[in-house]
Amino acid sequence: MTAASVDTNRRERVTGTSFTRGLGAVTLVGIAWLVLFGLVVTPADVNQGESVRIMYAHVPGAWLAYLAFVVTAISSAMYLFRRTRSLVWDRIAGASAEIGVLFMGISLVTGSLWGRLTWGTFWTWDARLTTTAFLFITYVGYLAVRNLGGTHHQRARRSAVLALLAVLEIPLVHFSVELWNSLHQEASVVGNTDVTMDGLMLFTLFLGVIVFTLMYVWMLMHRQRSLTLQDMVDDIGLDVALAARRAEAGSS
Amino acid sequence: MNVSSTFRVARLIAAKDLRVEWRSRVVTNQVLPFAVLVMVLFAFALDSDAVLERVAPGLVWLATIFSVLFLVARTYAVETADGALDALRSAGVDPMGIFLGKTAALAAQLLVLEALLVSAAVILYRADPTPSGTVLLVTTALVATVGLASVGTLYGGLAAGVKGRETLLPLLLLPVVAPVLIGATRATESAFRTNGIAVSEGWPWLGLLAVFAAIFSVVGAVAFGSLIDE
Amino acid sequence: MSSDGSSTPSAAIEFVDVVALIGSFPALAGVTMRIERGEIVLLRGPNGAGKTTLLRLCAGLLPVERGTARVLELDLTIDRDSVRRRVGLIGHTNGSYPDLTVTENVRFWGRTIGATDDEVASAMARMKIDGRLADVPVSRLSAGQRRRTALASLIARRAQLWLLDEPHAGLDAEGRDELDAVLRAAAAAGATIVVASHELERAGSLATRQIEVVAGQTREVGGGT
Numbered sequence: 037m038t039a040a041s042v043d044t045n046r047r048e049r050v051t052g053t054s055f056t057r058g059l060g061a062v063t064l065v066g067i068a069w070l071v072l073f074g075l076v077v078t079p080a081d082v083n084q085g086e087s088v089r090i091m092y093a094h095v096p097g098a099w100l101a102y103l104a105f106v107v108t109a110i111s112s113a114m115y116l117f118r119r120t121r122s123l124v125w126d127r128i129a130g131a132s133a134e135i136g137v138l139f140m141g142i143s144l145v146t147g148s149l150w151g152r153l154t155w156g157t158f159w160t161w162d163a164r165l166t167t168t169a170f171l172f173i174t175y176v177g178y179l180a181v182r183n184l185g186g187t188h189h190q191r192a193r194r195s196a197v198l199a200l201l202a203v204l205e206i207p208l209v210h211f212s213v214e215l216w217n218s219l220h221q222e223a224s225v226v227g228n229t230d231v232t233m234d235g236l237m238l239f240t241l242f243l244g245v246i247v248f249t250l251m252y253v254w255m256l257m258h259r260q261r262s263l264t265l266q267d268m269v270d271d272i273g274l275d276v277a278l279a280a281r282r283a284e285a286g287s288s
Numbered sequence: 289m290n291v292s293s294t295f296r297v298a299r300l301i302a303a304k305d306l307r308v309e310w311r312s313r314v315v316t317n318q319v320l321p322f323a324v325l326v327m328v329l330f331a332f333a334l335d336s337d338a339v340l341e342r343v344a345p346g347l348v349w350l351a352t353i354f355s356v357l358f359l360v361a362r363t364y365a366v367e368t369a370d371g372a373l374d375a376l377r378s379a380g381v382d383p384m385g386i387f388l389g390k391t392a393a394l395a396a397q398l399l400v401l402e403a404l405l406v407s408a409a410v411i412l413y414r415a416d417p418t419p420s421g422t423v424l425l426v427t428t429a430l431v432a433t434v435g436l437a438s439v440g441t442l443y444g445g446l447a448a449g450v451k452g453r454e455t456l457l458p459l460l461l462l463p464v465v466a467p468v469l470i471g472a473t474r475a476t477e478s479a480f481r482t483n484g485i486a487v488s489e490g491w492p493w494l495g496l497l498a499v500f501a502a503i504f505s506v507v508g509a510v511a512f513g514s515l516i517d518e
Numbered sequence: 519m520s521s522d523g524s525s526t527p528s529a530a531i532e533f534v535d536v537v538a539l540i541g542s543f544p545a546l547a548g549v550t551m552r553i554e555r556g557e558i559v560l561l562r563g564p565n566g567a568g569k570t571t572l573l574r575l576c577a578g579l580l581p582v583e584r585g586t587a588r589v590l591e592l593d594l595t596i597d598r599d600s601v602r603r604r605v606g607l608i609g610h611t612n613g614s615y616p617d618l619t620v621t622e623n624v625r626f627w628g629r630t631i632g633a634t635d636d637e638v639a640s641a642m643a644r645m646k647i648d649g650r651l652a653d654v655p656v657s658r659l660s661a662g663q664r665r666r667t668a669l670a671s672l673i674a675r676r677a678q679l680w681l682l683d684e685p686h687a688g689l690d691a692e693g694r695d696e697l698d699a700v701l702r703a704a705a706a707a708g709a710t711i712v713v714a715s716h717e718l719e720r721a722g723s724l725a726t727r728q729i730e731v732v733a734g735q736t737r738e739v740g741g742g743t
């Protein structure tokens with residue numbers, strides 16, 4: 037796909053390939069399957085009733101958010117190593133972080149709703165939830181830094197360092213909140229998202245994780261490609277700007 | 289760059305930062321009063337001596353963290369006033385040395401700030417540390433300060449050259465320092481014997497603070513160069 | 519090695535088709551030039567032509583987007599750090615700490631490369647900022663005096679390549695004469711000096727060569743008078 041063949045005015049399936057189309061189809065089937073099992077087939081919980089069904093979205097959402105940020109961290113590291121330095125890694129890192137923020141938002145909202153339904157509160161300060169909230173803000177900051185401008189490599193280097201620092205924060209924040217909570221007795225009862233599950237519920241949970249992972253991969257591939265196109269537009273812009281700049285000198 | 293020249297640069301930069309502060313007195317005249325003012329405002333907001341005494345440790349460290357934002361902004365304003373940071377970069381001065389020097393100077397200023405805030409807590413909130421509590425308090429302040437200064441210098445360097453830096457710095461810095469807030473507050477609670485917590489319960493929190501300080505001082509020293517570069 | 523009559527003079531700056539960006543704007547759109555050691559070169563051209571960017575690039579402050587760039591025989595695309603240590607840039611800012619005195623500033627910069635207090639003192643003497651001015655905070659100096667402080671810092675740092683952006687700006691006639699004398703002496707002592715300036719008459723008489731910068735590119739002009 038050359039730059040010249042990209043007509044940004046036409047609506048084209050530019051970032052799709054047969055692989056992503058196939059993946060998308062499989063994902064859709066998976067989502068339908070998950071909805072069916074999660075909402076209809078699996079039984080309600082003994083203690084929590086129907087509200088336990090939120091778990092099928094909340095747990096995979098959280099899992100994917102963390103996966104996304106690990107991918108961001110690894111891609112950032114790959115960019116920073118001289119031998120594998122390439123803007124491809126930077127774009128993967130950025131795309132993954134965007135999706136991670138999205139999934140983290142989903143996880144926080146579903147977790148909050150679940151808490152309201154089950155224990156009557158929208159929020160508890162348990163380690164997992166609090167760390168998730170902190171990570172959310174941290175990665176919003178990461179995305180803000182990505183949009184600061186400059187050349188692509190400047191953006192890549194800044195973001196890469198920041199992503200690795202953010203990954204360091206995860207265990208630190210989690211650990212300190214956990215320690216903090218060990219002082220408060222009620223944390224072990226309220227906000228405890230561990231549910232005794234029968235085989236079918238467990239299966240549906242794994243299904244949810246797999247389906248969400250497929251969704252993540254699909255979104256990552258598309259977003260990474262659209263970021264590539266954006267960078268290419270910038271570069272075309274550079275060639276155009278170079279030509280224009282040189283033409284300024286034309287008269288003399 | 290060998291180790292001794294890095295430390296030479298660090299000493300040079302730290303001395304320069306402190307000398308600039310000594311001349312301009314911006315921190316003494318503006319940031320320290322701000323910190324005390326925050327403590328007073330907390331009292332207005334919380335409006336209860338009993339509550340204040342209970343939350344005094346948290347308020348001390350909250351005020352500290354808010355003040356860190358100003359201290360970091362100030363230390364980099366000094367560098368960008370006449371393009372000195374650019375000049376340091378263009379002179380090829382060892383970035384690790386710059387990081388260590390600025391962190392040391394920032395830490396020194398922070399320690400003065402914390403001493404002031406603890407005194408304010410004793411006076412305004414009737415905090416009451418014991419002798420053994422004071423040892424814990426001093427150690428906590430030292431370790432927490434290393435962490436805060438390292439993180440502040442690092443993220444301040446990232447925000448120094450960019451647009452929107454005044455709002456970017458808090459967004460980046462505040463989430464990162466959460467572990468310090470938690471650890472330092474708990475340790476200080478023990479030192480102040482708030483809620484009957486024994487002094488001995490405070491020492492484990494120092495472990496958390498020490499890990500934080502170790503990680504960010506090392507990572508900061510290594511990563512600083514690439515963050516201030518173009 | 520400086521060119522002292524040996525058969526292969528070494529170039530201070532060698533650029534081939536260099537492109538440099540400010541954000542996404544190509545401030546330099548293909549610069550090709552060669553400057554020998556010991557030269558005093560004047561960069562002239564209209565505002566926005568890229569003179570400042572060119573100087574900053576030579577100082578190692580900007581990344582090279584395209585092309586080959588060598589400064590003091592070091593490759594700018596690989597090793598900006600080594601280039602930086604040997605080069606001094608004085609632009610629209612002076613790189614000083616306004617709250618500190620002249621002596622403290624020059625001594626600070628000298629010490630970054632381990633210069634002794636004697637070297638610092640001699641650098642200050644050469645720029646005539648020792649004596650009365652030495653203990654005045656830089657914030658209280660005139661533009662010309664600040665310029666001289668910056669130059670003294672450059673000397674104290676033993677810079678081999680001097681990059682000066684509008685150095686005559688804000689100086690009175692006497693200040694400009696002094697500056698010219700210093701620059702000639704520095705070039706004679708082996709430094710290479712590149713000056714970007716609008717002051718064609720004065721800088722033209724100072725320079726051994728002139729290069730015109732227009733729209734991000736360069737071309738030779740006739741030599742200095």
